[in-house]
Amino acid sequence: MKRRQFFKAAGGAALLSGSGMGSFLMDLYAFSGQENLSQVEARYYKKHPDREIECELCPRFCKLGDKERGYCGVRENIGGTYYTLVYGKACSANIDPIEKKPLFHYLPGSSALSIATAGCNVNCKFCQNWEISQVRPEQVTNYDFPPQAVVQSAQKNNCPVIAYTYTEPIIFYEYMYDTSVEARKKGIHNVVITGGYINPEPLVELTKVVQAIKVDLKAFSEDFYSSYVRGKLEPVLEAIKIISKSKVWMEIVYLVIPTLNDSPQEIRGVSQWLRKEVGPDIPLHFNQFHPMYLVKNLPSTPVSTLERAYKIAREEGLNYVYIGNVPGHRAESTYCPKCGKVVIDRKGYRIEGIGLSENRCNNCNTPIPGIWS
Amino acid sequence: MALSQVIIVRGKGVLAQDGGVDQKKLLRMYSRGFQLMHDSPNPKESLRHLFRADDRVGIKINTIGGKKISTRSEVSQSLASLLVESGVPDRGIVIWDRTNRELREAGYRLSMNRGTLKVLGTDTNSVGYNFDLVSHLNIGSRFSRIQTDTVTTSISLAILKDHGMAGITAGMKNYFGAIHNPNKYHDANCDPFVAELFDTSPIKEKHRLSILDCLVVQYHRGPAYHARWAKKYETLVFSLDPVAADFVGWQLIEQLRAQDGLPSLEEENREPKYLQTAVKMGLGKASSSEIKIIEEEI
Numbered sequence: 001m002k003r004r005q006f007f008k009a010a011g012g013a014a015l016l017s018g019s020g021m022g023s024f025l026m027d028l029y030a031f032s033g034q035e036n037l038s039q040v041e042a043r044y045y046k047k048h049p050d051r052e053i054e055c056e057l058c059p060r061f062c063k064l065g066d067k068e069r070g071y072c073g074v075r076e077n078i079g080g081t082y083y084t085l086v087y088g089k090a091c092s093a094n095i096d097p098i099e100k101k102p103l104f105h106y107l108p109g110s111s112a113l114s115i116a117t118a119g120c121n122v123n124c125k126f127c128q129n130w131e132i133s134q135v136r137p138e139q140v141t142n143y144d145f146p147p148q149a150v151v152q153s154a155q156k157n158n159c160p161v162i163a164y165t166y167t168e169p170i171i172f173y174e175y176m177y178d179t180s181v182e183a184r185k186k187g188i189h190n191v192v193i194t195g196g197y198i199n200p201e202p203l204v205e206l207t208k209v210v211q212a213i214k215v216d217l218k219a220f221s222e223d224f225y226s227s228y229v230r231g232k233l234e235p236v237l238e239a240i241k242i243i244s245k246s247k248v249w250m251e252i253v254y255l256v257i258p259t260l261n262d263s264p265q266e267i268r269g270v271s272q273w274l275r276k277e278v279g280p281d282i283p284l285h286f287n288q289f290h291p292m293y294l295v296k297n298l299p300s301t302p303v304s305t306l307e308r309a310y311k312i313a314r315e316e317g318l319n320y321v322y323i324g325n326v327p328g329h330r331a332e333s334t335y336c337p338k339c340g341k342v343v344i345d346r347k348g349y350r351i352e353g354i355g356l357s358e359n360r361c362n363n364c365n366t367p368i369p370g371i372w373s
Numbered sequence: 374m375a376l377s378q379v380i381i382v383r384g385k386g387v388l389a390q391d392g393g394v395d396q397k398k399l400l401r402m403y404s405r406g407f408q409l410m411h412d413s414p415n416p417k418e419s420l421r422h423l424f425r426a427d428d429r430v431g432i433k434i435n436t437i438g439g440k441k442i443s444t445r446s447e448v449s450q451s452l453a454s455l456l457v458e459s460g461v462p463d464r465g466i467v468i469w470d471r472t473n474r475e476l477r478e479a480g481y482r483l484s485m486n487r488g489t490l491k492v493l494g495t496d497t498n499s500v501g502y503n504f505d506l507v508s509h510l511n512i513g514s515r516f517s518r519i520q521t522d523t524v525t526t527s528i529s530l531a532i533l534k535d536h537g538m539a540g541i542t543a544g545m546k547n548y549f550g551a552i553h554n555p556n557k558y559h560d561a562n563c564d565p566f567v568a569e570l571f572d573t574s575p576i577k578e579k580h581r582l583s584i585l586d587c588l589v590v591q592y593h594r595g596p597a598y599h600a601r602w603a604k605k606y607e608t609l610v611f612s613l614d615p616v617a618a619d620f621v622g623w624q625l626i627e628q629l630r631a632q633d634g635l636p637s638l639e640e641e642n643r644e645p646k647y648l649q650t651a652v653k654m655g656l657g658k659a660s661s662s663e664i665k666i667i668e669e670e671i
Contacts, residue, residue, distance in 0.1 A: 035474075035496075050594050050597075050599055051597065052537075052594075052597075060560070063537060064537075065537055065594065065595070065596060065597035066597035066598075067437060067438065067439070067596075067597055068596070068597070069556050070556065071556055071557065071559065071560065072556070073554070073556040073557075123513075123557045125513070134513075134554055134557065135553055135554065136553070136554070136556065138472070138496060139502065139553055230557070230560070293506075293513065294506075294508050294513040
């Protein structure tokens with residue numbers, strides 16, 4: 001089936017190849033210059049005199065004059081009113097297993113209709129999706145995919161989950177929020193894959209309409225955030241604390257980059273902090289880094305480094321620690337912290353077996369935290 | 374140590390009451406500026422020091438501010454006509470910026486014909502950004518194909534404005550319009566990004582000349598246009614040293630701010646810090662003692 005046909009079948013909007021970046025980039029290139037932008041008033045900003053505004057969505061607090069855009073590249077001051085240019089304008093849409101997000105304690109084996117717009121509010125030098133995250137929306141193909149169409153498409157494709165992912169969904173907050181509201185009406189879950197660089201007020205509101213958030217905690221040092229993320233660590237830690245106090249399910253991913261954020265001290269520090277601030281049951285994924293974007297001078301993370309991180313986190317009392325991007329590794333699976341039996345057996349993104357009954361370990365009846373059905 | 378030279382040519386009356394441009398006077402301002410630059414008998418000779426007949430010359434303008442506060446069409450067209458007179462064929466000249474929409478809104482008529490002078494944006498079909506990412510210091514960007522593939526030499530013909538983040542926007546920051554992700558380089562007073570972007574090979578190896586369009590200067594609350602702080606200034610600034618040109622532009626803005634009783638950019642903690650970074654990188658000079666200013670009124 002050709003992509004356009006698939007798109008039609010999917011509910012009138014295009015499902016793009018986001019993970020197969022090669023083919024996606026061909027599209028990006030071919031359509032370069034064709035504008036298809038929205039002009040929907042943004043939320044969370046303050047108007048100042050002389051047509052200036054201040055964005056209050058994320059900790060950057062961009063102060064912008066007329067015709068200027070925020071750091072994210074997708075929110076623009078037009079005549080003193082702040083607009084999102086990407087409302088309902090998806091540049092990427094796919095159906096992914098939820099394990100790819102990764103969310104391991106959330107509806108295992110389910111499919112997530114995954115969408116993104118262009119843009120991001122940080123600039124990670126190791127970004128995997130920089131071709132869509134580190135661009136302005138004019139530089140990608142934007143498909144009309146309004147909230148209702150997203151929900152409709154999820155229903156038609158038997159996706160119980162919609163994931164806001166690939167780039168940084170915070171920058172398409174209004175689109176994500178409204179889609180989540182529509183989805184909830186139809187019983188569809190909403191999950192957010194984010195760097196957590198968001199201010200408390202919009203985050204608290206978001207936690208009222210989504211059911212799960214995966215936070216990419218990119219390191220545990222301000223220096224790293226300053227040099228490699230172009231952001232700050234503290235607001236991310238604050239966001240994690242806010243989410244942990246809400247009803248939203250949360251998991252943490254820590255991309256382990258050789259020599260940059262992989263020291264035993266840093267791994268121990270992040271593990272201790274998570275245990276103290278969130279609790280021992282927060283799933284923590286140590287993912288393997290591969291050279292990408294502006295960090296091409298480092299090798300992929302050795303599996304032994306990931307295993308060391310795993311060991312440290314377990315020593316610090318975290319019950320659910322995973323190793324990611326290493327298909328077939330035993331630490332992809334979930335183990336009962338009491339009896340040690342496998343309760344979810346994973347191979348890559350596949351679920352090979354589930355040893356849970358009513359959220360409890362089949363072997364010893366220990367409750368396993370998560371949203372399982 | 375050789376001083377960097379900056380030419381300031383004032384042309385009282387170059388702007389008419391209705392905002393129109395006295396083209397003859399403008400050409401005389403250019404001519405005088407180029408003569409002074411190389412102590413040449415005429416502008417053609419001076420331009421021949423910089424551009425060869427087989428060059429493809431990019432004139433990078435700044436049109437983000439709309440009709441009121443962009444590089445004026447008359448200013449770029451006059452420069453192009455002098456280039457033609459000096460021997461660069463008009464088909465070898467490209468006046469360009471980020472988008473065709475911004476060019477049109479600033480009063481430019483697009484021209485994409487092969488055999489003539491071109492006026493176009495990077496978003497023109499079949500142009501776009503070069504696929505290769507240029508990674509240099511803190512810069513990671515795709516460059517307009519106009520800059521990487523089309524032109525062999527480059528003139529930064531920027532409008533001089535106050536800038537809320539960078540302090541000023543002038544000849545060096547003008548090249549933010551040559552990359553796909555300028556929004557990523559506005560924190561920390563755009564420093565070190567302005568200097569480091571200029572230091573990338575697509576810019577540094579092609580840049581020949583900075584000219585600041587100061588016919589109207591936005592000296593406060595920029596980069597957007599605010600009539601209250603936009604001064605009819607009727608001046609062009611020329612320099613072969615991109616840092617010195619911007620330094621002098623900064624001083625002009627400070628003068629206008631002082632005249633209006635406004636605090637200096639330093640007092641507002643937004644002086645153009647990128648200039649000192651550029652000096653450290655060896656891109657030019659940014660102190661009064663190292664710059665020779667030649668100023669003339671037409």
